[in-house]
Amino acid sequence: MTLLEVNDLSIRYAVDDGSSVHATDDVSFSVERGETYGLVGESGCGKTTLAKSLVHLLDDNGYVENGNVWFDGTLPQWSDEQGDATQSVIDDPDKPVRADGKTDLAALTNAQIRDIRWRDIAIIPQSAMNALNPVYKVGDQIVEAILRHEPETTADEAHERARDLLERVGIEPDRADDYAHQFSGGMKQRAVIAMAMACSPDLLIADEPTTALDVIIQDRILEELEKLQEEFGVSILVISHDISVMAEICDRMAVMYGGKVMESGPKDEIFGETANPYTLGLKNSFPTITSADQDLVSIPGTPPTLRDPDDGCRFRDRCPFAIEECHASHPPMYDVEAAESLGRSEEGTDERAHRSACYRIDELEQLRTDAIEESTWTEQRIESR
Amino acid sequence: MTRISGKYLAKRIVVSYLTLLVIMSLLFVLLRSMPGSFITSMISSGMTAEQIERIRETWGLNEPLWKQYVQFMINYQTGNFGRSPTYNAQVWDLIVRRMPRTLVLFGSTFIIGFIIGPLVGMYLGWWRGSTKDKSIFSTSLLLYSMPSFWISWLFIWVINYELDWLPSAYMFTQFPEFEWTAFTVMRDVLYHIALPVMSLTFIGWVGSMLIMRPTMNQVTDEGYVFLARAKGLSERTVMVKHAARNALIPVATGAVVSLAFLIDGSVIIENVFNWPGMGQIIVSAVLNRDFPVAQAVFFMLALLIVVMRLLTDVVYTYLDPRIKFGEGE
Numbered sequence: 001m002t003l004l005e006v007n008d009l010s011i012r013y014a015v016d017d018g019s020s021v022h023a024t025d026d027v028s029f030s031v032e033r034g035e036t037y038g039l040v041g042e043s044g045c046g047k048t049t050l051a052k053s054l055v056h057l058l059d060d061n062g063y064v065e066n067g068n069v070w071f072d073g074t075l076p077q078w079s080d081e082q083g084d085a086t087q088s089v090i091d092d093p094d095k096p097v098r099a100d101g102k103t104d105l106a107a108l109t110n111a112q113i114r115d116i117r118w119r120d121i122a123i124i125p126q127s128a129m130n131a132l133n134p135v136y137k138v139g140d141q142i143v144e145a146i147l148r149h150e151p152e153t154t155a156d157e158a159h160e161r162a163r164d165l166l167e168r169v170g171i172e173p174d175r176a177d178d179y180a181h182q183f184s185g186g187m188k189q190r191a192v193i194a195m196a197m198a199c200s201p202d203l204l205i206a207d208e209p210t211t212a213l214d215v216i217i218q219d220r221i222l223e224e225l226e227k228l229q230e231e232f233g234v235s236i237l238v239i240s241h242d243i244s245v246m247a248e249i250c251d252r253m254a255v256m257y258g259g260k261v262m263e264s265g266p267k268d269e270i271f272g273e274t275a276n277p278y279t280l281g282l283k284n285s286f287p288t289i290t291s292a293d294q295d296l297v298s299i300p301g302t303p304p305t306l307r308d309p310d311d312g313c314r315f316r317d318r319c320p321f322a323i324e325e326c327h328a329s330h331p332p333m334y335d336v337e338a339a340e341s342l343g344r345s346e347e348g349t350d351e352r353a354h355r356s357a358c359y360r361i362d363e364l365e366q367l368r369t370d371a372i373e374e375s376t377w378t379e380q381r382i383e384s385r
Numbered sequence: 386m387t388r389i390s391g392k393y394l395a396k397r398i399v400v401s402y403l404t405l406l407v408i409m410s411l412l413f414v415l416l417r418s419m420p421g422s423f424i425t426s427m428i429s430s431g432m433t434a435e436q437i438e439r440i441r442e443t444w445g446l447n448e449p450l451w452k453q454y455v456q457f458m459i460n461y462q463t464g465n466f467g468r469s470p471t472y473n474a475q476v477w478d479l480i481v482r483r484m485p486r487t488l489v490l491f492g493s494t495f496i497i498g499f500i501i502g503p504l505v506g507m508y509l510g511w512w513r514g515s516t517k518d519k520s521i522f523s524t525s526l527l528l529y530s531m532p533s534f535w536i537s538w539l540f541i542w543v544i545n546y547e548l549d550w551l552p553s554a555y556m557f558t559q560f561p562e563f564e565w566t567a568f569t570v571m572r573d574v575l576y577h578i579a580l581p582v583m584s585l586t587f588i589g590w591v592g593s594m595l596i597m598r599p600t601m602n603q604v605t606d607e608g609y610v611f612l613a614r615a616k617g618l619s620e621r622t623v624m625v626k627h628a629a630r631n632a633l634i635p636v637a638t639g640a641v642v643s644l645a646f647l648i649d650g651s652v653i654i655e656n657v658f659n660w661p662g663m664g665q666i667i668v669s670a671v672l673n674r675d676f677p678v679a680q681a682v683f684f685m686l687a688l689l690i691v692v693m694r695l696l697t698d699v700v701y702t703y704l705d706p707r708i709k710f711g712e713g714e
Contacts, residue, residue: 055615057611057614057615114617114618114619115617116617117614117615117616117617118615118616118617119617122615123615125608125611125612125615127608127611128608129608130607130608130609131608131609131611131612132609132612133609133612133613133627133630133631134609134631134705134706134707135630135631135704135705135706144616144618145616145617148616148617148618149617179706179707181706181707192612195612195616
């Protein structure tokens with residue numbers, strides 16, 4: 001069962017001079033129920049923007065240019081007792097609910113999306129350490145979320161649940177009466193995770209859940225997320241620049257660059273049969289513990305600015321494999337498996353399959369061999385291309 | 386639940402007490418370094434040297450200065466503020482009569498200003514950069530740059546003189562034709578206090594707004610404001626409960642400072658509105674070298690500030706749980 005279907009989502013940031021920043025361009029991906037989906041990429045590639053846009057939490061100048069966010073769930077007032085959209089709502093052409101009961105979150109108003117936030121989609125922000133309000137008790141902040149979406153709950157019940165949630169993430173229930181400054185960094189992170197589970201959401205967005213933490217705590221947080229996923233059956237959308245985090249917890253993932261998805265598919269295939277020059281470069285620049293004397297090779301150059309970008313492939317300026325074609329247009333998402341047997345052919349339509357946006361998808365063996373060589377990635381080589 | 390330890394409070398009280406001793410000493414020295422003596426007002430040109438000598442003797446002016454100082458310090462700490470030569474009354478009685486009048490006027494100005502200011506600051510900070518923010522902010526700066534006595538004259542001119550809506554002087558109707566009951570007195574005071582309070586708060590709220598607006602704007606970028614939104618709370622709840630609550634902390638500091646300025650202003654404003662409070666007698670006491678009254682009035686104002694400072698500490702611990710006083714001492 002698909003929980004979330006993002007179709008051709010383009011997000012823009014309006015800039016004072018009238019131009020716009022293309023934070024994401026025609027991004028499509030889908031998240032199944034109970035799965036962990038990863039969005040990986042360098043900072044500034046649009047992954048956080050993408051996640052925030054799902055529940056309309058963009059900064060003031062950000063807006064959705066086009067695309068849909070089909071979510072399996074709907075507003076409380078539009079649903080029956082099972083939580084499915086009622087037939088009358090589906091039939092109503094003014095309501096963004098389609099025949100299978102999925103609601104287009106991108107088409108909801110601000111007042112409507114507030115009912116979706118946290119109840120259906122909870123978000124653990126990038127700065128989770130600063131996400132607790134210093135002047136309220138941690139427990140009360142969890143209670144606030146419960147009472148917002150389940151007003152029929154009594155305050156005592158809500159407090160009991162808050163303590164229970166804290167216990168589940170390994171925090172003494174009595175610490176519910178403490179303030180954020182009395183918590184350690186890891187505890188704050190876990191408290192925010194506990195808060196995120198307060199209304200048993202269907203989707204949990206974890207934006208850089210481990211970035212500010214040391215490795216031991218990182219590992220514990222990741223375990224915590226996996227445990228919660230088993231307990232609550234929640235789908236998790238993880239955002240990280242750290243591909244080792246992705247390797248650990250994702251089922252499927254998408255690699256983003258410059259506001260575009262470059263490669264997506266099951267995690268094992270992306271790591272095992274990498275099919276995009278950008279992913280190859282990204283892999284090179286991360287250490288693996290198994291090969292101790294490995295030289296880290298970074299991708300030269302910096303990500304593009306994305307202000308009114310041209311039509312070419314977003315990665316071409318930094319790509320050692322770029323060819324003439326790459327300057328003309330951004331490549332479509334090719335099906336990797338089909339390309340291996342049939343050569344570069346049709347755009348892959350199955351969002352769940354391993355897909356890659358690269359015109360040289362039919363020369364993968366060559367690309368993979370070359371990408372391991374450090375000399376491939378030197379600045380001169382790319383510039384003299 | 387308070388996070389102020391008893392030990393810390395005791396220490397603060399001792400320090401406050403010492404502060405007051407220093408202020409008393411300064412008052413003693415400063416007033417006596419003014420030219421003239423405080424019996425000048427009691428001496429008329431026809432008096433003989435003998436008579437003058439007797440007055441000096443009565444008021445203890447023949448004692449050496451250090452003895453006068455010691456006597457002064459002892460008197461003050463035993464609650465003996467002495468007698469006013471110009472008002473021919475116990476200084477304490479004067480204060481008891483006049484202090485509440487000043488507190489009523491400036492207390493209400495203070496409270497109204499600190500309700501309006503932070504509220505306006507909250508909205509402007511939240512919507513910073515909007516047309517509304519820009520226009521209200523620049524208007525308030527214009528108000529802020531006007532002297533309060535000038536604004537008061539404007540109000541008196543328009544509302545009292547031109548429109549004749551409200552009285553511009555005194556606290557009570559001078560020769561009342563109504564019966565004096567608690568209700569009529571209260572109504573009468575409200576009627577008289579309206580104009581001075583209006584003209585003082587007309588600009589008085591700006592100070593706290595100026596503190597609130599930028600801190601409010603800062604907290605809008607905080608992670609907890611984002612999280613509050615992500616929880617699905619309404620914009621209003623996010624603004625008031627999560628953002629404004631945090632932005633209030635610096636406003637508390639501003640409150641004490643502005644109280645000091647308010648009381649400074651009382652000297653002028655009470656004279657403009659002929660308000661029979663402390664500010665009025667400060668002027669006449671200093672002009673007439675009425676040292677007992679001047680000393681006592683300045684001392685009471687200092688006491689007010691010291692007590693307010695102590696109270697701010699308590700308010701702080703309620704506003705911000707991160708602040709603890711007296712831990713580990």
